[in-house]
Amino acid sequence: MKSLRKYLDKIKPNFQPGGKFQKFRSTFDAFETFLFVPNHVTKKGSHIRDYIDLKRTMSIVVMALMPALLFGMWNVGYQHYLSVGQTVTFLEQFWFGFIAVFPIVVVAYVSGLSVEFIFAQIRGHEVNEGFLVSGMLIPLIMPVDTPLWMIAVATIFAVIFGKEVFGGTGMNIFNPALLARAFVFFAYPAKITGDFIWIEGLSDKSSKIVDGFSGATPLSQAANYAVDKIPSDLTLFLGNIPGSIGETSKLAILIGAAILLLSGIGNWRIMLTTVLGGLFMSLIFNLVGANPYMQISPITQLLMGGFLFGAVFMATDPVTAAQTNTGKYIYGFLVGVIAIMVRVFNPAYPEGMMLSILLMNAFAPLIDHYVVEANIKRRLKRISPIQK
């Protein structure tokens, strides 16, 4: 590794101000700090620093997403061969899914990181690691048949208007990955709705689909009140069902959740209250029971669609969620409640989780404001126990 270090030191001057490639300074910086933790030492304040940094944090989130990604790849292949009625081996299924999903991942990363690098250079900042996670989340919440150009456009839109206009990572109001999904959802409604987008190759009319294969997701079945067609809870849990790439297997998501919770990177407060909020709202609907959708059991509600994926990976985004601990409880609970509410009341938007999180992103600062105000009032009121 010493020769690599030497080589980097040799070419570094070219990227400094005044060098040949000074326009790529932040790009060089990003790669250099990726390869080597820099030799910077503390100058002011604390002389020692914790070993954790944003790279470590973000890479753990990416690691937590791996089970969902790998299962998603297999499931894409499995669903495809199911729709065309072929029986193939596990490896063939996975390979098919890999070929379908990998380009989406690459496109999301390349388009998003390009924007990030350009903005970092303009601002004179180091490249922020935040997109490492967003770039992995975007493919996982897309239907597999989304055209690649659409993913590129959506990602670029999300990074510029969801993040950079607010000042970059850490300053954004809305979760960039969800913004990309919402962009696709609302900008291309004709292309991206219906039952054919969830399975690779199905929207291509020439493909031979087995008679009777629908490709509909459990959520759309529920929205059509075809409650009997919703798979069993176990199937929903294991995830060999149509849906967005990473959202189907609740088992894979829970493995990810375990990684996040054990490492302390994911916020348990938000995960817990989101699930509680979802259960609470489903139970209320059970009591009302006005239509078949309302009568679906709370557990099934949570296992359907992207609810768990959203609760574990999207609602917990520290930047766009509430920042105070008390605020996190309120925020998470409302995310859960509203997600189920949107699903049931507005079947035109089957995925309530996306809308619910984006809505609560907008309200998170307000929640924090009142939590902090309460703290200020409490502090003003306190009289010391000694003066009493």
Place this chain on the structure above:
Amino acid sequence: MSESLKIKKGLDIRIKGKAKEVLTDNLTFKKFSVDPSDFKNINPKLLIKAGEKVKAGTPLFHDKIREELIFVSPISGTLAEIERGEKRKILSLKIEADGLNESIDLGKPDLKSISREELSQLLLKSGLWAFIKQRPYSTIADYRNTPKAIFVSCFNTAPLAPTIDFLLKNDRKSFELGVEVLKKLTDGKIHLNIDGSKSVHEVFQQLKGVEINKFEGKHPAGNVGVQIHHIDPINKGDVVWTVQPEDLVIIGRFIDRGIVDMSRYVALTGSEILNPQYYKTIVGAEIEPMLKDNLTQEKHRFISGNVLSGKQIPNNGYLGFYDTQITVIPEGDHSEFLGWMMPGINKFSFSNTFFSKIFPKKEYSLDSNFNGGERAYVITGEFEKVLPMDIYPMQLIKAVLAEDIDMMEKLGIYEVAEEDFALCEYICTSKTEIQDIIKNGIDLMIKEMS
């Protein structure tokens, strides 16, 4: 009414090199330095020229605005050099000891008959007033105020901090006299806060007329700011004074003998010290005699104070005015290939993201590497885990960055000092300089409120 409190939040950094309870008291120190930057919010005006003779207790400089605030020489000798920086700013006054140990005799006061006013004047004249600090702002106390209470934190939870019981062992009488001085200075209560996890040291058992509060918990439970917050919090307009027990001993000696005797015990600590132990030295003394034949062969960082909030000094530097600890750690100016990706068996971290977590007792040698690059704040809720106060740290930091005085006041700037945020800075994932931010906030408040 004495209180017993458990502090749940905080972090004890498991760093190698705690001082053994062994004392070396036969070293001689020749060079001394008084550094005006050790005193916050002081603008020094010299009272003496280079080359003049000084005794222990000879005034060196005073504050330009509050002229009664005098700072004195800790030792007898010659003022060898006045080191100046940009715009002739005084950086330090270097004194060469003559070994005669002469002191200025201000007369032994009678604590029973002396008035509060006379006592403060005497302490100001002796230069020992500088040891009495105040909250808000953690500056030298304003002698015109009467504090609602005085707090002495009698245990130190900072990394590798000296054991205060050990420091006080030989100075019990002086400590008791120091406490008597505090009683004169306030009509309010004197709070002595001790470590609740240990049995009450005999030094404290026989003290009368003071509150003995027990605190149990990790760092920063020993920070006086945290203790004030839990016992008698500061609201706008309140003033509380604080003194370190080690400094109270020096005040007590003065009452006892009428002279300035700034000798004190310090702990020489850190992973790069071969024999970490205690030494008898004097405020402002050079550190070289203690380090002789006592260092490893690494590249070092020398710190007067602890690793979290101490001051970096050169290898021939001097002990800071308030410090009772010298720490030496490795300088971390090396890069590590894919360091952020490694499992990290040897990387101590507050977070659960390194495998070092599976060794809950292991002690580590920690260096001064930044371990990453500065970023915008992304992670939330981490500072709350190491700041045991009913204060929203992130919101306060952002209020300071925005220079929003009204909000800073509401969110608790009066209650905090840099050291209370040192752990927040240590664990900060975004690698921001939080102690510096808080310092700027306090400086802004001092400027705006005076």
